[in-house]
Amino acid sequence: MRHMLTILRFSASALLTVFPGATFASPSVAEGGVSLSQTRVIFSSTDKAQSLKIKNSGQERYLIQSRVLMTSRETTSAPFLVIPPLFTLQPDSHQQLRIVSKGEALPEDRESLFFLSILAIPAQQTPDMDVSKVSMGIRFGLKLFYRPTELGTGPQACSLQVRVLPDGVLIENPTPFFQTFGQLKLNNLPISLDTQTSMLKPYGSQYYPMDERAMQAEWQTINDYGALAKRCHQTLSAVKDKTS
DSSP, X not given: OHHHHHHHTSOHHHHHHHOTTOEEXXXXXXXXXXXXXXXXXXXXXXOSOEEEEEEEOSSSOEEEEXXXXXXXXXXXXXXXXXXXXXXXXXXXXXXXXEEEEOOOOOOSSSOEEEEEEEEEEEOOSSSSOOHHHHOOOXXXXXXXXXXXXXXXXXXXXXXXXXXEETTEEEEEOOSSSOEEEEEEEETTXXXXXXXXXXXXXXTOEEEEXXXXXXXXXXXXXXXXXXXXXXXXXXXXXXXXXXXX
């Protein structure tokens, strides 16, 4: 157990620095035997805690470090804690992670977005700390939505509004929820959501350029379970959205 004790002396913030070579993985895809039970977390303002399961179906031990961060590009801690924050995940086993609020005040008129970062590092088989051997960890990144209960059950995909501009369209989100496109088509042509913004902030908007005048818009957003919501259509000369 000596090699594990050596690793555990590092603080949570130090691990993020020591292992910058970690590869990023989709939460829905198992990497190296490690997988998560869900792709996003919805934390209601009345929740005492939310949980998700991390599973190791492989034959290698992993050191797991979990934190909730303010954004996906920084290491500033968010007003949530993960319990346990650091532990060893044995082969062919699983662990339940609990996310609890620190009790800090958050906006009550709209959703807030944070990021759950889970780092899985293969455990050392020797006592010496060889960074070149442990730097190939896997980092999972999940969106964590804080949702005030007063807002209702969740986003309505077909509430989005599309406005025609001379060289593209402006899609507006008039709701207090984050809306993330899983699919977007303009004039039946798919918009690449890998190269263009896929998520609209509450009461925000996003511009999408087009070479021709847009006449029809079709989209599906991602629901609370990580699946595609119902398909929405809008004829851009029309006033109201139509859903199917």
